[in-house]
Amino acid sequence: METGEKSGRKYDFKKVEEKWQARWERDGLFRAADNPDHNNKFYMLVMFAYPSGDIHMGHFRNYIIGDAVARRQMMLGKDVLHPFGWDAFGLPAERAAIQRGIHPNDWTVKNIEVSRKTLQKVGISFDWSREVSSCFPDYYKWTQWMFIELFKKGLAYRQRGYVNWCPEDKTVLANEQVKEGRCERCGTLVEKKDQIQWYFKITAYADRLIDDLDKLPGWPENVKTMQREWIGRSRGLEIDFTVEATGEKIAVFTTRPDTVYGVTFMAIAPEAEILRRLKMTPDSAAKVAEYKQMALRRSDIERSAATGDKDGVFTGQYAINPYSGERVQLWVADYVLAGYGTGVVMGVPGHDTRDWAFARKYDIPIKIVIHPNAKTTLDAETMSDAFVEYGPMVNSGPFNGKAGEAAIEAVSDYAEQKGVGRRKVNYKLKDWSISRQRYWGCPIPIIHCEKCGPQAVPEGQLPVLLPRVENYTPKGRSPLADVPEFMAAVCPKCGGKAERDPDTMDTFVCSSWYYLRYCDAQNDRAPFDPKKANAWLPIDLYVGGITHATGHLIYFRFFNKFLGDIGWLDCDEPSERLFNHGMVCDTSGEVMSKSKGNVVSPIDVMGRHGVDIARLAMYFTAPSEKEVLWSADGITGVEKFVLNRLVPLVQSYRRTKPDLKRYFKPGELSEDERAIYIKLNQTIRRVGESMDRLQYNTAISALMELLRDYEPAKIKSDALNDQIVLKAIQLAAPMTPHVAEELWESAGFSQSVFKSGWPEFDPDAVQGDQIEIAVQINGKLRDTIKVAVDASQVDVEAAAMASGKVSAHLAGKQVIKKIYVPGKLLSIVVKG
RNA sequence: GCGAGAGUGGCGGAAUUGGCAGACGCGCUGGACUUAGGAUCCAGUUCCGAAAGGAGUGGGGGUUCGAGUCCCCCCCCUCGCACCA
Incomplete structure (x- = not known):
């Protein structure tokens, strides 16, 4: 039946599609206004794409959802901005290029051409005149500009520390790119590596990133919840313990100051600095060193998998509890995370499950300092686990009897008065590590001078061009480090010989501001004209996959806030409404992916049935937020x-x-x-x-x-x-x-x-002249009757009584109550 | 383990606020037109029952004249976070 019959029909989709796509292009129908009416505009944004060369059903679905919105808004008379572009830097492009022996640039440029043509065939109403590609110098010049602005404000800084390292991709990963201890892209177990890195100080915005979620009623709850938890704010007290032998203070963060009298040991993360300064005996030092090596070799997943099994090693040293004056053992244990709080934990086995397990394993004393209530007392000997709820403090000197919130306040006040601690807010969110030791990315616009330190490349010298190199295979340091012409630089401050930073930026930096560039895509004097951006912002609807909930969608909010702070933007949130579409899977529920070989291309379906029928089939299968099992x-x-x-x-x-x-x-x-x-x-x-x-x-x-x-x-x-x-x-x-x-x-x-x-x-x-009223007797539907739309309750009751079915069920019974819901139903309650 | 969301015919899914459960479509059954039907059109299609009627939205309880929708307990699935002190 295929083509022969189809082309014989009255609807020749190929001809119609070509005709209208050409005409839309000719008439500039989707060309967005340069100066839209701010009160009558609609910014419809779909997440830009990796130009992998082919668009699949998932893209297709994403873009047709946005397309219908954009077209309807146009019909509603709005000034519409519906742009598209390419997230063109990054590992996938580079890896594909390595596999095929083509230069990443050539591969990417070619793919952009192919993908754009495909999307144009789908007839998506993108304003192609505003297309951006993050890998072209006219775009990444401004990505570098963003870096420098952050740098100038002290929000981009360089630091040595343990970072996530993917041994397969040979690069550092942000926390957001590590899923279940593995590299998000290739699935390799992530290791810890001590390295110097650039970071963006996103933690400086942690409070606003959490608090302003409340200003986003148009965002799905689950995304907001995920962001809140990812940022992970917790309020508590930092308490200074004193190392007995050296007098050095060790701060610990706790959300349970009311258990401070129950501390019987302290646990230090293997990576923590303080370890170097402990005056351990050679014997202990050796044991600690050995343990530390072992812990660093373990991947995060190994370290966290065994939730119950905790190990550590005693340093032979003691610290003094500033509240009780008690001596407590100092341990090293890898269940303590170096990156959170101070990297040291006060061990309260009586009232913390993890500390309980640890103390039990190493026979560390357990002290009860909270009771469930005034009448119930606990005995560590007979308990099977820690008691972690709130309750009155006991064995806690002057604080005995205080409970819960009041206890925490009292203990915290004491710390601040005596200078042994301070209230503190901690976040799970860490600063965003953005250096990547790879070739295909935006060069970091920094010149390292031995005398002056890291210096921003002057704006007039931007962009720092990514040189075309032939050897870009990953080897653990940036391929750019081996390009002398690139590396050689002059210090902008002292004019002396200096070196460029060889790393490139995480592609999430590129995608953090693309929605702004769309507002003024051709500007060669600034990343965008604030007037134009402010006319279009905020994005009215942002459609994309849920996968970016804690990555991109936090980063781009951060950028928007930062640009607001330095006077470039008026709105403090980039997007009014967020919509996550469901994934497209094959008939057996597997996510379509190249490696599984189950990808159905929308091109085939479009070729056989035409774009509009393909679109309609996708729309009709399920509501947009639900997953779709695609089937013909x-x-x-x-x-x-x-x-x-x-x-x-x-x-x-x-x-x-x-x-x-x-x-x-x-x-x-x-x-x-x-x-x-x-x-x-x-x-x-x-x-x-x-x-x-x-x-x-x-x-x-x-x-x-x-x-x-x-x-x-x-x-x-x-x-x-x-x-x-x-x-x-x-x-x-x-x-x-x-x-x-x-x-x-x-x-x-x-x-x-x-x-x-x-x-x-x-x-x-919108309402019929005659309406159907359901008649219920004791909650059961007995009949439906037709009455005029303006019928009174009396009319309806009369009509109901006239029904044989109704009267049959009323016979011999006593009517107790009648409830009439106008236009909907009559409910009669009877007894007998 | 913690957090969020979901569970409705053979299937995809409807049902803004408690008010006729199963819209629309697929599939299936029957019929019409046909040399033919994997085309088209018409009718039927939650289950049990010949019918009257009864049961019915994962299971159990509750609130209500009335519950897919609200409350409590349980089961299962999906997603997110997973030693955050």
Whole structure:
């Protein structure tokens, strides 16, 4: 049946698609305004893509969701910005290039061409004149500018420390790129490596990044929750213990100051600095050194997998508890994280599960300092686990009897008064490590001078161009370090000989500001003109996958806030509304991926059925936020709808060019006409509401109902008939743009359907004149009755009593109560 | 372990606020038109039952005239965080 039959049909999709895509291009229909009306604009953003050379069903779904929104907003008369671009730096491009022996630049440029052509064939309403590619100097010049602005404010800094290292990709990874202890990209176990790195001080924004989530009602709760937990704010007390032998202070962070009298040991992370300064006996020092080596070799996943099993080694040293004056043992244990708090923990085995396990294993004393309540006392001998709830303090000197919040306050006040501690807020969020020891990325615009230290490259010298090198295979240090012409530089401060920074930036830096560049993509004097950006911002709707919840979506909020702080932006949040679409999987529920070989290309489906039918099939399968198991079965229904209902629609158009704003009064129409008129207006409302929620499946089903019920033979009024035809085309247009344009033109319009306005429903015609009322007796449905829309309760009751089914169930019973819900149902309660 | 979300016919999924459960579509069954049907059209299709009627939204309890929707307990699935002191 394939092509022979299809091309014989009245709808030749190939011709129609080419025609309209060419015309949209010619007329610049999707060209966004340079100075939009800020109160009547719509910034529709989809996440830009890695140019991998082919777009798959997941991309297709993402972009058609955004496309329908953009097109509908255009019909609503908004100034629309709907741009697209390429996240073109980064490991995937580089790795693919290495495999194929092509230079990453050539590979990327070629893929961008291919991918753009494909997207243009899908007919997505992108404004291609604003296309950006993060790997081109005209873009990354400004990525470097961003780095320097951060650097100038002390928010980009260099530090040595243990970092996540992927031995496969031979580069450092941000915490956000480590999933379950493995490299997000290649799945290799991540190691710890001591290295000097650039960081962005995102922690300086931690509070605002958490607090401002409350200003985002248009963001899904789950994303906000994930961000809150990722940032992980916790309030507590930092207490100074004193090392007995040296007098040095060791600070520990605790959220449970009320258990401070229960400390029986302290545990220090193997990576912690303080270890070097402990005056251990040679014997202890050797044991500690050995333990430290072992711990560093373990991956994070090994260290955290065995939640119950904790090990460590005693340093032979003691510290003094500033509250009780007690001597406590100093241990090294790798269940203590170096990167959180001070890297040292006060061990309270009686009231912390982890400390309990550790103390039990090494026979460290357990002290009870909290009781569940005044009557219940605990005995460490008989307990099976720590008691971690709040309760009155005991064995705690002057604090005995204080409980919960009050106890924490009292202990904290004491610390601050006596100078042995201070209230402190800690975050799980760490500063963002952005150096990458790879070739295909944005060079870090820093010159290292032996005399002056790291210096920003002067703005006039930007961009620091990524040199074209042939040897970019990863070897553990940046390939750029081996390019003398690149490395040689002059210190901008003293003019002496200096060296460039050989690392490139994490690609998440590039993607943190692309939405701003779209507002002014051609600007060669600034990253963007604040006037233009502020006219378009904030993004009205941002559509993308959930995968970026704790990475990109935090970073880009951080950038937006920073740029606001230095006076470049007015809004403190980049995006008003966020929408996460569901993934596209194959029929057995597996996520489509190249390595699994189960990728279905939208190109095939489009080639066989046309873009609009492919789009409709995707929309109709499931609401946009849900996962879709893609199967060709879904095409049948929507194809019938398009070919048998939508396309033929224009044949019943009577060419009256009706006033689309006209509302018909009940008296003007016959019964049949009135019925379809009501259906039309209900459909307009339902389609609009569905589209607001991005639920295209129900929008389509509403349209299907309308066209099912539409029988032109029963409609005498040409004006009504033509209104139905035209409005149906308009309603379908955001989802099936090519078909709609073609039909709109066939109906005699010379201007695009997307300039024709969006139908408004007649508020007097969304409810039928006759309505069905459900009649329940004791909560069970017994009959439905038809009454006039304005029927009173008395009328409804009378009609109900007239029903044989109802009276049969009332016979011999006593009516106790009647509840009438106007327009919906009558509930009768009887007894006997 | 902690946190979030979900569980509805054979299947994908409907059902803004408690108010006729299963819209729309797929599939299936029957029929029409046909040399033919993997085309098209019409009808039927939650389950039990010939019907009347009964049961029914993961399971159990509750609130209510009325619960897919609200509350409590449990089961299962998906996602996120996983020693954060």
